Amino acid sequence: MKLILIWWHYMKKGITCIKIGLIVALIIIAVSLLLTGISYAFVYESHLEVVSGPVLNPNTLIYSPPSDQVAEILDCGQGHPGDFPPSTAGKIALIQRGALYFSDMTQNAAAAGALAVIVYNNVPGNMKYGTLGFITDISAVIISDVEGALLLSLLASGPVTVHLRVGPYLAQATTDVLPGVWPNTINIASSGTFEVALCGTELFDVTMIDPTTVVLYDFLTDVPPTSWRFEDVATPYIGPVGSGHAAGADGLMDMVLDFDIPTVVAVKELADHVGETVGISVYGLTYDELRGGGYDYVQIVREEAPGIPEFNLPLIAVTSISAAIYLAFKKRMRKNLG
Ligand SMILES: [Ca+2]
Ligand SMILES: [Ca+2]
Numbered sequence: 001m002k003l004i005l006i007w008w009h010y011m012k013k014g015i016t017c018i019k020i021g022l023i024v025a026l027i028i029i030a031v032s033l034l035l036t037g038i039s040y041a042f043v044y045e046s047h048l049e050v051v052s053g054p055v056l057n058p059n060t061l062i063y064s065p066p067s068d069q070v071a072e073i074l075d076c077g078q079g080h081p082g083d084f085p086p087s088t089a090g091k092i093a094l095i096q097r098g099a100l101y102f103s104d105m106t107q108n109a110a111a112a113g114a115l116a117v118i119v120y121n122n123v124p125g126n127m128k129y130g131t132l133g134f135i136t137d138i139s140a141v142i143i144s145d146v147e148g149a150l151l152l153s154l155l156a157s158g159p160v161t162v163h164l165r166v167g168p169y170l171a172q173a174t175t176d177v178l179p180g181v182w183p184n185t186i187n188i189a190s191s192g193t194f195e196v197a198l199c200g201t202e203l204f205d206v207t208m209i210d211p212t213t214v215v216l217y218d219f220l221t222d223v224p225p226t227s228w229r230f231e232d233v234a235t236p237y238i239g240p241v242g243s244g245h246a247a248g249a250d251g252l253m254d255m256v257l258d259f260d261i262p263t264v265v266a267v268k269e270l271a272d273h274v275g276e277t278v279g280i281s282v283y284g285l286t287y288d289e290l291r292g293g294g295y296d297y298v299q300i301v302r303e304e305a306p307g308i309p310e311f312n313l314p315l316i317a318v319t320s321i322s323a324a325i326y327l328a329f330k331k332r333m334r335k336n337l338g
Helices: 002-039 102-111 145-155 261-267 312-336
Strands: 046-050 067-075 092-096 116-120 139-143 161-166 175-177 185-187 193-199 227-230 254-260 277-285 291-301
Touching: 046 139, 067 116, 067 145, 092 102, 092 145, 102 116, 102 139, 116 145, 116 161, 139 145, 139 161, 175 277, 175 291, 185 261, 193 261, 193 277, 193 291, 254 261
Parallel strands: 067 092, 092 116, 116 139, 185 291
Antiparallel strands: 046 161, 067 161, 175 193, 193 254, 227 254, 277 291
16 A cells, blocks of 8 residues: 555656646747747848838848949839840839749849849739849849839839848858768758858858857748857859859868758658758858858758668667666665665
8 A cells, every 4th residue: 555655656746747847848949939030030131212202121132242222213124134224224123023033133134234123022922032043243122012013103203212222141151061062962761960061251251150040941940950060161162053062171161050850851841852852041140130041952862771670769769768667666666665
């Protein structure tokens, strides 16, 4: 009877511990979600304002170079080379999204002498994380369909001058998944980690990035690294999008981050992409809250390790844990008997 009472006492204690553990875990999850939300509230730095008129809400297109200018805007259709009137030179081109890549319309505008590009969305709302794919010759931002219609309606009644300022988007910190290795392959059956380098350049010192803000980006959930360090392991790749190189150290410091493969596989649902090439984006904020990072491409493979079949591992774990609990319980009982 005494044994049963002691057993019940420890069971009750155990249940309370589990309850407290669960509450603590929930609080930790809630706080981390909140922090992630805060650090991404100021992702892009750009400002667009109609002189003596409304302030609009632009998003910087990724890879846009910085600029700060006051100029007239001009309706340049969909951004085809033939859509730019001769008067485009010295003005900011207003272009509808949809017909061309952002990079093509922006370079066409640059060739026509435009100072910058304001793209307006062709579907409701604004677009986040639109990308040029490389550093274009002039700045480019995107606004919503509603703000586009507003600018067009203002243009219909005469010249419109705007102040457009685009902060430095730190695209110089190119991302290299598996530094020193190309092509990049991730084995989704692995339980380890993989390295990603944010490459420093002559123009960009990666130690300006706050490592606690760096994440592997996903539309729904960002994945933080398991660890990070500063080490020269990579050379920025500049070439066609979707390709890469195996160059290693270049004498310039890089930020190297480790990401847990099972977590990334789960968040990005990589099991559905075996045999495909997917994009991996890693971003962080600099200490003055600008965004730095970039994109790289990875081929997804699944290669089971030879040896112990996978289903045995949980079995071994459960058996060992049960044995440990039994021995600990036996020891504790013996101590309480007297
Ligand atoms: Ca690589
Ligand atoms: Ca380097």
